Amino acid sequence: MPDHSDVRWRQRFQNFKKAFAQLAKGVSVAQQRELNEREQQGLIQASEFTHELAWNTLKDFLAASGSTTNLYGSKDATRAAFAAELVADGDVWMEMTASRNATTHTYDEATANEIAGAIIGRYTPELERFLYRLTQLEQREVNHGLSPKTLDEIKTALAHFPEVEKAVLYGSRAKGNYRRGSDIDLALLGTGLNHQLLARLGSALDDLVLPYRIDVSVFPQIRNTDLIEHIRHVGVPIYEKAPVASGR
Missing domain, CATH: 1.20.120.330 (Nucleotidyltransferases  domain 2)
Incomplete structure (x- = not known):
């Protein structure tokens, strides 16, 4: 639907x-x-x-x-x-x-x-x-220059990785001063976001038929304080993991 x-x-x-x-x-x-x-x-x-x-x-x-x-x-x-x-x-x-x-x-x-x-x-x-x-x-x-269809494809790919709890768009697209072919920069939050998982996620995003390069980083691992502040104040959340229903 x-x-x-x-x-x-x-x-x-x-x-x-x-x-x-x-x-x-x-x-x-x-x-x-x-x-x-x-x-x-x-x-x-x-x-x-x-x-x-x-x-x-x-x-x-x-x-x-x-x-x-x-x-x-x-x-x-x-x-x-x-x-x-x-x-x-x-x-x-x-x-x-x-x-x-x-x-x-x-x-x-x-x-x-x-x-x-x-x-x-x-x-x-x-x-x-x-x-x-x-x-x-x-x-x-x-x-940000991304169509709803593009965002839906990215969110669908992210949903296949339960370790990813949230994804935030940052960089030129979040600021609104992007160029047509600007990269899609995503900061991820979640648990178990190690190098192996990021490699698999990067491969899944590369497989999308999109005319953009998608760069992902783990927000807690970012050390650049200016970038951290940029993401906090300018970043646009585009994905949040669906909660898991708990049994009685």
Whole structure:
């Protein structure tokens, strides 16, 4: 079955951007004058809708990046996104979920005023940071010059080596300043990544019918501190090993 997760997160992100634009308009009005009850309710609903799109975008983005962790709700998605440094303030994201639950179970003037204040002061700025972060990643993905088919072939090859737990694209393709024939540089994380395994993996990648050279290295074995920092800050995860189901 084809994997449409890459398309799905981009479509969801487009919807999030539209929803955020409407939320930002409401916040702008609230910063200029006091909202009446109907306007305040509209602001809260807009924030909840935008947050709903945001955490679902995160879930889809993580799936497209190779994560196989099951994310069942906004809390799971927030924890995974915070661990992946996709969101800046995990506490605020959890607070957004709590506010949604509060308006579901009880709705009074004091609660509405408190949540509206949080939307203006904390939630919207944090959602704006998320918008900026994912826009950067969206542009970076577009700029690495590798088609979904090419990435799928590489991920399929990596999946045949259970020792490989994660693969991160780095170098010119991750930075977006590659040339058409630039190498594909991958940093690997996992257990048992010795020279013999790397030789077999390199041979498997060479067998792919791709017009690129693929260079692999083991991230913990890299000693160049500048390269380590480059991979940590610029690297694009393209593969994550599927978890092994444990028996009872």
